[in-house]
Amino acid sequence: MIGLPLMDNNITKDDTDALIEFLKNSNIFTQNRNVREFESLWSEWLGVTYSVFVNSGSSANFITMAVIAELYGRGEVIVPAVTWSSDISSVIFAGHMPVFADINFENLAMAEKEIIAKITPDTKAVFLSHILGFNGLSGSLLQELENRGIMLIEDVCESHGATFKGKKCGTFGLASNFSFYFAHHMSTIEGGMICTNDKKFYEYARMFRSHGMVRESTDDDIKKNYYEKYPKLNPEFIFTVPGFNMRSTELNAVIGINQLKRLDENNKKRVENLKYFLENLDSDKYYVDFNVEGSVNYAFVLLLREADDVLFGKVCDRLCEEKVEFRRGTSGGGNQVRQPYIQKRFPGLNPKDYPNADFIHFYGMYIGNFPALERDKIRQLVEVLNVL
Numbered sequence: 247m248i249g250l251p252l253m254d255n256n257i258t259k260d261d262t263d264a265l266i267e268f269l270k271n272s273n274i275f276t277q278n279r280n281v282r283e284f285e286s287l288w289s290e291w292l293g294v295t296y297s298v299f300v301n302s303g304s305s306a307n308f309i310t311m312a313v314i315a316e317l318y319g320r321g322e323v324i325v326p327a328v329t330w331s332s333d334i335s336s337v338i339f340a341g342h343m344p345v346f347a348d349i350n351f352e353n354l355a356m357a358e359k360e361i362i363a364k365i366t367p368d369t370k371a372v373f374l375s376h377i378l379g380f381n382g383l384s385g386s387l388l389q390e391l392e393n394r395g396i397m398l399i400e401d402v403c404e405s406h407g408a409t410f411k412g413k414k415c416g417t418f419g420l421a422s423n424f425s426f427y428f429a430h431h432m433s434t435i436e437g438g439m440i441c442t443n444d445k446k447f448y449e450y451a452r453m454f455r456s457h458g459m460v461r462e463s464t465d466d467d468i469k470k471n472y473y474e475k476y477p478k479l480n481p482e483f484i485f486t487v488p489g490f491n492m493r494s495t496e497l498n499a500v501i502g503i504n505q506l507k508r509l510d511e512n513n514k515k516r517v518e519n520l521k522y523f524l525e526n527l528d529s530d531k532y533y534v535d536f537n538v539e540g541s542v543n544y545a546f547v548l549l550l551r552e553a554d555d556v557l558f559g560k561v562c563d564r565l566c567e568e569k570v571e572f573r574r575g576t577s578g579g580g581n582q583v584r585q586p587y588i589q590k591r592f593p594g595l596n597p598k599d600y601p602n603a604d605f606i607h608f609y610g611m612y613i614g615n616f617p618a619l620e621r622d623k624i625r626q627l628v629e630v631l632n633v634l
């Protein structure tokens with residue numbers, strides 16, 4: 247039996263030791279100095295000016311879409327048919343209209359020609375997900391969006407450290423979102439980050455994170471404007487936008503600071519693991535032509551070459567026997583258009599209009615790829631898959 251969980255040892259003894267040390271020596275546990283330090287270290291690591299630490303990647307999505315509605319108005323937002331549910335629910339809750347685009351096989355991100363075809367005069371933003379560690383950008387897409395003045399938001403929740411043309415994913419759009427949930431490249435148990443170079447976006451993200459309060463802004467001009475315009479309000483309690491409470495805590499930030507120290511090293515191992523996995527997998531049975539340039543995958547994507555229910559059934563059975571954990575459909579379980587939360591709201595949408603997403607839905611899955619994974623286990627995994 248191979249025995250392979252989706253993720254192992256993501257929070258180490260070193261992290262819990264750092265946490266215990268912090269707990270022994272501190273008496274402020276709500277968002278404070280460590281949150282600020284984690285934000286600043288994260289900004290430096292990613293290569294952006296501002297980061298806002300929140301309590302999940304989904305919260306990062308919700309805040310980002312709310313900031314867009316607040317600053318730029320509501321409109322259509324182009325979203326992938328394969329992504330996490332909160333990439334679409336955040337669009338809906340902010341009052342935008344999700345417009346689905348099908349994906350590529352080679353990086354599982356929205357296909358450029360699909361995005362371009364879905365642009366209308368009402369398009370407010372393109373919300374692109376970098377799926378399972380693959381870079382989802384291309385030079386021509388970036389150029390096209392720039393030419394048309396359409397905002398790009400990057401969801402990098404599954405792709406910490408992935409790059410496009412040597413620059414980290416999450417630095418190309420107006421804003422980018424990360425998740426630090428347990429099974430990702432690094433973890434704060436629960437957590438997320440919103441990153442941007444745009445000062446105004448940053449200030450509003452901070453206010454949305456904390457009830458919409460103006461005192462959360464770091465910009466004296468923004469504060470002064472509200473104080474002057476609302477003299478009858480207590481400056482401590484001016485709620486500028488209909489905000490959330492999506493703050494994290496010092497405890498999560500302490501873990502994040504410690505985790506960040508080994509992220510790059512861990513990512514190198516993930517890259518080597520994926521390379522070995524793809525090089526040894528039977529390319530007649532399984533799709534291996536992913537564009538791995540700049541990718542950093544915390545999972546092995548397993549995708550059949552052809553639509554073959556029998557083979558897929560065998561793969562699932564065999565992996566279960568071998569106690570290899572897997573998730574069918576890849577990110578978010580596959581084609582989001584098939585999900586009840588979409589079908590209930592948009593009954594006219596046909597999942598089959600997104601054939602690549604549908605193929606992944608039925609013939610794709612992912613298996614864990616973590617730094618402590620031994621080469622021999624990957625070899626055994628590949629052997630088991632190749633004989634099916």
Ligand SMILES: Cc1ncc(COP(=O)(O)O)c(C=O)c1O
Nearest residue numbers: 302303304330403404425426427
């Ligand atoms: C692409 C993507 N976006 C957003 C999220 C949401 O992150 P979280 O689980 O931290 O809410 C996930 C979840 O894992 C994800 O895979």
